[in-house]
Amino acid sequence: xxxxxxxxHPPTTRKRERLVxxxxxxxxxxxxxxxxxxxxxxxxxxxxxxxxxxxxxxxxLSPVLAGDKTFDEIVINSAEWYADNGIELLSGDxxxxxxxDAKTVTSQSGKVVAYDKLLIATGSDPFIIPVPGxxxxxxxxxxxxDDVEKMLAAAAGGGEAVVIGGGLLGLEAAHGLTLRGMKxxxxxxxxxxxxxxxxxxxxxxxxxxxxxxxxxxxxxxNTKQILxxxxxxxxxxxxxxxxxxxxxxxxxxxxxxxxxxxxxxxLECERGIVVNDQMVTSDxxxxxxxxxxxxxxxxxxxxxxxWEMCRALADQLTDTDSAYEGSVTSTKLKVSGIDVFSxxxxxxxxxxxxxxxRDAARGVYKRLVIKDDKIIGAVLYGDTADGSWxxxxxxxxxxxxxxxxxxxxxxxxxxxxxxxxxxxxVAALSDDAEICGCNGVSKGRIVxxxxxxxxxxxxxxxxxxxxxxxxxxTDTCEALLSLTLGDQxxxxxTVKTMCKCTSFGHDDVRRxxxxxxxKAIPEVMQExxxxxxxxxxxxxxxxxxYLLCAWPGEYEDDQKSRFVNERLHANIQKDxxxxxxxxxxxxxxxxxxxxxxxxxxxxYNAPLVKVTGGQRLDIFGIKKEDLPAVWADLNAAGMVSGxxxxxxxxxxxxxxxxxxxxxxxxxxxxxxxxxxxxxxxxWMPHKFKIAVSGCPRNCAEATxxxxxxxxxxxxxxxxxxxxxxxxxxxxxxxxxxxxxxxALDYCAALIQLYRxxxxxxxxxxxxxxxxxxxxxxxxxxxxxxxxxxxxxxFRYSQQFMQDDPWERRxxxxxxxxxxxxxxxxxxxxxxx
Amino acid sequence: xxxxDARWIDIGLASHIEPGTARTLPVQGGEEIAxxxxxxxxxxxxxxxxxHKHGPLSQGIIHGDSVSCPLHNWRISLRSGEALGEDKGCTxxxxxxxxxxxxxxxxxxxxxxxxxxx
Ligand SMILES: Cc1cc2nc3c(=O)[nH]c(=O)nc-3n(C[C@H](O)[C@H](O)[C@H](O)COP(=O)(O)OP(=O)(O)OC[C@H]3O[C@@H](n4cnc5c(N)ncnc54)[C@H](O)[C@@H]3O)c2cc1C
Ligand code: HEM
Ligand code: SF4
Ligand code: FES
Numbered sequence: 031x032x033x034x035x036x037x038x039h040p041p042t043t044r045k046r047e048r049l050v051x052x053x054x055x056x057x058x059x060x061x062x063x064x065x066x067x068x069x070x071x072x073x074x075x076x077x078x079x080x081x082x083x084x085x086x087x088x089x090x091l092s093p094v095l096a097g098d099k100t101f102d103e104i105v106i107n108s109a110e111w112y113a114d115n116g117i118e119l120l121s122g123d124x125x126x127x128x129x130x131d132a133k134t135v136t137s138q139s140g141k142v143v144a145y146d147k148l149l150i151a152t153g154s155d156p157f158i159i160p161v162p163g164x165x166x167x168x169x170x171x172x173x174x175x176d177d178v179e180k181m182l183a184a185a186a187g188g189g190e191a192v193v194i195g196g197g198l199l200g201l202e203a204a205h206g207l208t209l210r211g212m213k214x215x216x217x218x219x220x221x222x223x224x225x226x227x228x229x230x231x232x233x234x235x236x237x238x239x240x241x242x243x244x245x246x247x248x249x250x251x252n253t254k255q256i257l258x259x260x261x262x263x264x265x266x267x268x269x270x271x272x273x274x275x276x277x278x279x280x281x282x283x284x285x286x287x288x289x290x291x292x293x294x295x296x297l298e299c300e301r302g303i304v305v306n307d308q309m310v311t312s313d314x315x316x317x318x319x320x321x322x323x324x325x326x327x328x329x330x331x332x333x334x335x336x337w338e339m340c341r342a343l344a345d346q347l348t349d350t351d352s353a354y355e356g357s358v359t360s361t362k363l364k365v366s367g368i369d370v371f372s373x374x375x376x377x378x379x380x381x382x383x384x385x386x387x388r389d390a391a392r393g394v395y396k397r398l399v400i401k402d403d404k405i406i407g408a409v410l411y412g413d414t415a416d417g418s419w420x421x422x423x424x425x426x427x428x429x430x431x432x433x434x435x436x437x438x439x440x441x442x443x444x445x446x447x448x449x450x451x452x453x454x455x456v457a458a459l460s461d462d463a464e465i466c467g468c469n470g471v472s473k474g475r476i477v478x479x480x481x482x483x484x485x486x487x488x489x490x491x492x493x494x495x496x497x498x499x500x501x502x503x504t505d506t507c508e509a510l511l512s513l514t515l516g517d518q519x520x521x522x523x524t525v526k527t528m529c530k531c532t533s534f535g536h537d538d539v540r541r542x543x544x545x546x547x548x549k550a551i552p553e554v555m556q557e558x559x560x561x562x563x564x565x566x567x568x569x570x571x572x573x574x575x576y577l578l579c580a581w582p583g584e585y586e587d588d589q590k591s592r593f594v595n596e597r598l599h600a601n602i603q604k605d606x607x608x609x610x611x612x613x614x615x616x617x618x619x620x621x622x623x624x625x626x627x628x629x630x631x632x633x634y635n636a637p638l639v640k641v642t643g644g645q646r647l648d649i650f651g652i653k654k655e656d657l658p659a660v661w662a663d664l665n666a667a668g669m670v671s672g673x674x675x676x677x678x679x680x681x682x683x684x685x686x687x688x689x690x691x692x693x694x695x696x697x698x699x700x701x702x703x704x705x706x707x708x709x710x711x712x713w714m715p716h717k718f719k720i721a722v723s724g725c726p727r728n729c730a731e732a733t734x735x736x737x738x739x740x741x742x743x744x745x746x747x748x749x750x751x752x753x754x755x756x757x758x759x760x761x762x763x764x765x766x767x768x769x770x771x772x773a774l775d776y777c778a779a780l781i782q783l784y785r786x787x788x789x790x791x792x793x794x795x796x797x798x799x800x801x802x803x804x805x806x807x808x809x810x811x812x813x814x815x816x817x818x819x820x821x822x823x824f825r826y827s828q829q830f831m832q833d834d835p836w837e838r839r840x841x842x843x844x845x846x847x848x849x850x851x852x853x854x855x856x857x858x859x860x861x862x
Numbered sequence: 863x864x865x866x867d868a869r870w871i872d873i874g875l876a877s878h879i880e881p882g883t884a885r886t887l888p889v890q891g892g893e894e895i896a897x898x899x900x901x902x903x904x905x906x907x908x909x910x911x912x913x914h915k916h917g918p919l920s921q922g923i924i925h926g927d928s929v930s931c932p933l934h935n936w937r938i939s940l941r942s943g944e945a946l947g948e949d950k951g952c953t954x955x956x957x958x959x960x961x962x963x964x965x966x967x968x969x970x971x972x973x974x975x976x977x978x979x980x
Contacts, residue, residue, distance in 0.1 A: 221881050225902050252877060301961075380939060380946075564901060567923040567930040567937075590882040594921035594932035602932055606918040654886075654921075851885040851897055852873055854972055 046074040049347070050135060050145035052125045052291065054079025056088055057320025057336040058151030059107055064344030066115055072348065075117045076143055078135070081174055082122030084109055088174070089333060092364050095178050095206030128295035130313055147347060150292055150303060150311070150318040154285035154331070159194065163256030168263035168278045172203045173285075181278065185210035189277035192216075192266045194253055196223040198363060200282035201236075204245055205365040207280070215246040215274050217253055217266065219283075227361045227372040229563045231388075232395050232411040234552035239368055239393075246274075287322045287329055302329045307353035309343040319343050325356060332359050360421045362414070369410070371417035374424050375399065376407030376563075387438040388559040389413075395556060396438055397563055403431040409563075416440035456509040465510070466503045471496040476507060480514045487511070504533060529568035531560050536572070536789035543580050551577065551588060572790035575677065578713055579785050582827035589844070595675035597847060599835045600657055608657060609650045611674035612664045613710065616684045616703035616722075617645030626667030630660050643754075644681035644719070646672055655848050661836035670834040673710065677791070679781075680719050682706035683731070687724030687741065696741035698724035701770055705739075705777055711831040712781065712824070715788040715797075719753070720777070733761045736784075736794040737777055742766075746773040750780055750806070751798035759795040762803050765811060776810070779820035782827075783809055870959065870966035873897065876905055877963065884920040884929070886910055892973060895956055896920035897965065898940050900927055905965055906940040907958050907972075913938070913951025 049065070051058045054077050062075055079085075090104035112119045120137060127136045134144045156171035158164050170180050181203070184191070188211050193204045196218030204214045216223075222233035223240075237247050252269040256279055265273045287302035298304045298312035302324030309317050309325075319339050321331060330336070335357035342354035360373035376399045387396045392412060398420065399407035404427050408420040419441040423430060430437055459465075461474030471494050479494040490496050490507055497507045512519045528536050539558060548554045551573045555565060565573070570591035577585040589597050600608035610630075614623065627647055631639050638650040652660055661671075674680060682705050685691065687698030702722040709720065721732040722739040731754075732738030738749040738761050745768040749761035764780070767773055783806065788797040798806060810816050839848070879885050879899040887895040887907075896910035896919050904927065910920050917933030927940045937946040943953040957968035 219877060220903050222901060225881075230901050250880075380942060380944070562926075564925045566925055567935065570923065570925065590880075591923070593923065598921070602918075602921060604915065604917075604933065606916070606921075846878065846880060846885060847883070849885075851878060851887050854871065854873075854887060854889040854892070854895070854967075 047072065047146040048144060049073035049075045049147045049149065050143055051075065051077040051149045051151060052128075052135065053077075053151035053153060053320070053322075054081060054085050054119065054121060055151060055153050055320065056085070056106075056333060057153070057340060058149065059085040060336060061149060061151065061319050061340045061343050062115075062117065063107075064340045065347050068344055068348040068350070070115070073147070075115075076120065076145075077112075077117060078120045078123060078125050078137060078143065080122070080124035081176075083175065084112070084119070084121070086175070089364070091172070091175065091178050092202035092206060094175075095181060095203065096209045096366070097206075098366070101175060125291060128291060128316075130295055130297075130316065133315065146315065148316045149343070150316065150322060151320045152288040152291060152322045154321040155288050156281060157284040157286050158281055159253060159283055161253055161255050163258055163263070164281075166256055166258040166263045166279075167261055168276075169256060170278055170280050172199050172280055172282050181207060181280065182210065184278040185212050187277070188212060190215070190275050191278050191280060192274055192276040193280045193282060194266070195280075195282035195284070196220075196247065196249065197282065197284070198224060198227065198361060200280070201240070202364055203280045203282055204240070208243060208245055212277075213244075215248065215276075216240070217251045217268070217274075218247070218249045219252055221250045223247065223249065224363070224370070224372075227409075228370065228411070229376060229397065229409050231386075231397070231552055231555060231560075231563050232370065232372075232409050234550070235393065235395055235411050235556060236363075236368065236370060238553075248272075285321065285331055287324065289322060292316075292318065292322070300324055307342065307355065308346040309339055309354060310346065317343055317346065325354065328356060330357065330359065332361065334359055358425050360408075360417070362417070369412055369414040371410040371414035372408065373417070373421045374405070374407035376409050382406070384562055385434075385438045386559075386561045386563065388556055390557045390559065398438060400430065400434070403429050403434075405430060405437075456506055457513055465506050466496040473510065476510050477514055480511060485511070485515060485519065528572065529566055531555075531562040531565055531569050532558065534558055539572075540576055540580075540787075543576050549577065549581055549585060551591065575713060575715065575790050579827070583830040589847070596677070598654060598657065599661075599671055599675060599839065600652065600654075601675045603650065605651075607651045607653055609648050609674075610652050610657070610660055610664075611642060611644075611646055611648045611672040612669035613672040613706075614646040614669075615706050616682055616699050618684075618699060618703065619646075622667050623669055626664055626669065630663050633663070634660060642674070642681075644672075644674070645683050646674075646681060648674065655850060658840045658842075658845070658848055662840035665834070665837050665840055670710075671836045676713065677716050678713050678718065679706075679709045679711070680717050682709070683719070683721035683735070685722070685724050685729040687722075691724055693727060694724035694741070695743050696724060696746065696770075698722040698730070698739070698741050701739065701741075701746075701773065702730075704770065704774060708774060708778060708825075708828070709781060711833070712785070712828060713831065714781070714785055715790050716793045718781065718784075718794070734758060735761065737780055739773055739777075744768070746770070748773065748776050748780075751794045751803075753793055753795045762798065764807065775817050775821045778824040779810055779817040780806075782820040782824035785824070785827075869969060871969050871972060873965050873967050875963055876903070876960060876965050879905070882924055884922075884924065886918075886920050887967075887972075889972060893954075894918075895967070895972060897958075897967075898924060898929065900924060900940070905958050905960055907956040907967055908938070908940065908943050909954045909956070911953060912936055913943075913945055913953050914949065919953065 085107040087104045087106050093099040123137045123139050125135045126138050134142050136142050156173050170177055191207045191212040191214045193200045193216045196216050204216050208214045222230050223236050240247055254267045254269045256263055257265045263276050263279050265275050267273050289299045289303050292303045293299045303318040303322050305311055305318050305323045305325050309319050311318050320336050338357055339354050342352050345352040363370040381401050383400045385398045394412035397409045398405055405424045410417050459473050463473045465473050476496050484490045484493045497504045527533050548557055554573050574588050574591040594602050600610050634656055636649045636651050640648045642648045682702045684699045684702030688694030688696055718736045720737045721730040721735045723730040723732045724741050732740050733749050734752040734754050740747040747766050748764045750764045752759055752761035881899050882901045884896050884898040894910040896908050898906045910918050912919055912931040914936050917931040919929050921932040922929040928937050930937050936949045943955040945951045956971040959966045
């Protein structure tokens with residue numbers, strides 16, 4: 031402590047105890063208000079604040095930035111309030127030291143103030159990510175009015191802003207800066223915006239909406255450095271090398287409780303200043319409140335908990351018994367025109383159940399998480415009207431079992447009890463209530479149509495178009511059928527649904543992806559009203575394939591939605607190691623390939639190398655970390671992935687044919703190789719095997735393959751829909767062609783028809799039996815244009831499929847999928 | 863790089879695990895650990911062995927806070943290690959904490975089973 035300063039006592043100290051508050055922010059001032067309300071005479075109060083101004087509503091800085099409010103409008107306590115209540119305000123002068131023995135605090139300007147009770151309310155400090163360039167001019171945080179003024183000054187010149195952090199704060203900054211005329215890019219580390227408040231589905235809708243407003247949103251983007259010119263920011267560089275021009279950079283990646291003052295004074299601190307239920311720190315005369323504290327292991331970054339804390343604190347300071355027991359929080363994003371609400375825990379877990387409602391036409395997504403008949407979490411996007419009601423139920427831990435059915439439709443549907451049953455809710459709708467949003471069909475119209483004879487969903491769809499488009503009103507239409515027809519209507523829904531997440535079947539999903547031009551998994555889930563937030567291990571791989579097939583070259587493969595074999599490009603074995611099958615075109619090999627394989631077997635101690643049923647060699651027992659090195663060795667000998675692991679073209683099995691065999695009629699090996707060169711790398715609904723035999727003796731067993739060619743003197747017989755396996759099915763003859771070119775075209779066309787029509791995980795044999803051979807023949811053979819058109823679509827798609835995944839991995843792509851995170855040894859740890 | 867502490871072992875940055883995936887952490891003389899990061903960014907650690915037939919859970923598809931085993935599709939809770947649905951069984955979990963973007967794993971449980979337990 032500085033010796034030269036005299037100790038200053040707050041006015042009228044004689045009778046009153048001295049309460050000193052560090053931090054003139056939201057919690058500090060509220061605490062003082064609460065104390066004054068209980069006992070205005072008890073304390074002589076001094077508030078010391080770092081900011082050179084009176085107390086204001088910090089959360090309204092966002093509207094100030096956006097131009098919806100002025101600073102004067104967000105002041106909470108004006109200078110008169112301090113004067114009227116005899117509070118001494120020392121503003122613009124941060125406290126630098128607490129001396130707990132002398133019971134004084136010292137400010138930057140050297141003032142020493144004595145206390146009987148000290149209250150620390152220093153809030154939080156913005157977290158600055160430690161990247162090169164973080165100290166350049168133009169790197170701004172978003173915490174106080176000074177920050178807003180800096181942003182406004184920068185925005186006055188237009189230009190480009192990069193906001194690092196796609197949480198609440200970052201998005202509000204981005205919104206404000208966009209309205210002020212800047213071109214804004216948001217860089218967010220996680221794949222989902224506001225991932226702590228929103229789930230993937232809601233985050234996706236939010237991203238789409240912000241993009242529609244002209245912001246560029248980069249998710250899964252890691253900042254590498256901030257580049258400067260003449261000491262001022264110029265650009266932000268991402269880990270992947272991308273550079274974004276920037277006149278200012280707003281860091282909004284999170285906050286840290288401001289504990290340094292308390293820590294230096296020897297008060298117990300962990301993440302925040304540790305307080306008990308009365309908000310008392312490890313020193314009985316020092317209390318703390320607001321974002322700087324840690325209570326029962328929890329730190330908060332929202333205002334609602336502060337209000338509750340301040341009540342317990344004021345009780346404590348006025349000798350009343352009470353306890354703060356922690357808060358449940360809810361969040362709303364303050365961006366005009368975007369309604370987002372979230373509360374509680376929605377990460378799921380044991381015994382949790384989701385109720386999801388999606389209304390694509392209105393851009394609404396609602397999700398409630400229920401556990402033990404109580405709401406424990408809620409995420410609402412697009413329609414947040416019921417947010418506070420859900421939050422209320424959540425906080426009261428109300429039992430919702432009686433109102434569960436209608437819960438997701440909100441308070442109006444559930445209170446009063448009468449409408450709790452959804453069919454009653456439907457019955458209670460007025461005749462002009464719109465049921466089918468896509469085709470604008472009212473309840474009255476549907477009831478009339480049913481009365482006029484449309485007694486099934488299909489009939490309804492055909493006659494009044496209700497439920498004929500997106501299908502989200504199918505449940506309501508079924509309810510109307512059963513209401514109108516009574517027992518006559520037994521329900522139907524013969525279509526097998528894709529999985530438990532939906533009432534749609536595969537065909538609907540495939541058709542709608544195409545019709546509505548859906549191009550990303552979360553988008554499909556939203557538009558098709560998926561009832562789970564992230565889908566499941568059945569529908570995610572199916573979506574990934576359907577999108578890949580529908581939008582070749584456009585859709586980016588989602589590795590997270592692939593089964594392990596396709597993610598690691600090798601076959602997992604029961605001991606967790608992998609087997610590696612390099613491609614041998616048409617089953618033909620040479621000494622270089624064989625030598626490379628032999629070397630790999632020795633180098634990596636592969637315990638087994640086996641000739642497969644598909645005419646190539648399978649190397650067993652490779653560890654996932656060794657895969658890229660194995661592939662590099664195989665690539666070096668000219669070999670590529672054999673896709674023995676994929677729902678894709680596997681092998682083209684051939685016999686030696688006319689080149690060597692005395693019975694051979696055509697060059698079956700040569701044709702097999704041409705077919706394999708054309709088809710390798712293509713993703714399919716299921717695995718796909720091809721064979722070419724040189725004569726009807728059929729040594730390559732072409733008649734138990736998905737596509738089999740049997741050569742004859744006059745040309746090529748094309749067979750389809752066979753497989754070996756548990757239930758052997760021999761092929762059906764599709765047709766006979768005369769030239770190799772035709773055989774290749776028909777092969778491409780059949781594959782494309784299968785790719786575009788079959789359900790995910792349906793092989794050609796069950797597909798053929800479901801659709802009928804006649805249907806397939808008609809699709810391919812009736813119109814002479816069909817084969818060339820389908821074959822052209824296949825070849826177009828192959829452009830994007832035929833790069834060897836092994837080569838990319840061997841060169842280092844997705845190293846994280848192969849390398850260990852590190853290794854633990856009993857006494858130390860190696861980070862890989 | 864390593865940070866030592868009696869209770870926790872620093873195993874590096876959370877950002878080294880892409881959300882929705884898992885990575886592995888072999889333990890010398892002990893059971894390999896799978897470290898999962900969910901789409902929401904939560905981190906969990908389990909012994910990398912399915913309770914069914916010891917499939918490597920790190921290679922399963924992760925949805926919400928469960929993982930589907932790559933071998934026979936059992937669904938395992940990342941929170942408790944319990945098999946979900948009809949299946950019965952449990953994989954040991956290892957306590958984790960996140961601090962400043964880094965993952966810390968509990969030393970005692972991580973080394974459980976290791977002969978040279980510290
Ligand atoms: C732009 C923005 C938007 C927000 N929007 C929302 C929202 O919509 N909903 C919501 O619930 N929450 C929101 N918040 C969070 C909310 O503002 C905080 O939770 C709240 O302000 C915390 O109050 P506090 O008193 O703990 O900290 P603060 O209000 O930050 O007050 C702490 C004060 O202490 C001062 N101080 C720090 N160290 C010293 C020192 N050594 N000496 C003297 N003074 C010191 C600081 O300068 C500051 O004035 C938002 C925050 C920001 C920045
Ligand atoms: C997880 C399950 C399976 C794995 C990992 C697997 C793996 C393999 C592999 C690696 C090959 C060698 C093919 C090649 O060279 O590419 C093969 C061949 C074969 N598999 Fe499977 N298989 C599986 C399931 C099945 C099933 C369910 C069937 C039956 C429907 C089946 C039928 C066959 C047949 C008939 C062959 C020989 C192919 C030929 O002669 O051309 N397999 N399998
Ligand atoms: S299928 Fe005919 S051509 Fe081919 S190897 Fe057998 S006998 Fe010879
Ligand atoms: S080993 Fe995991 S499901 Fe069988």
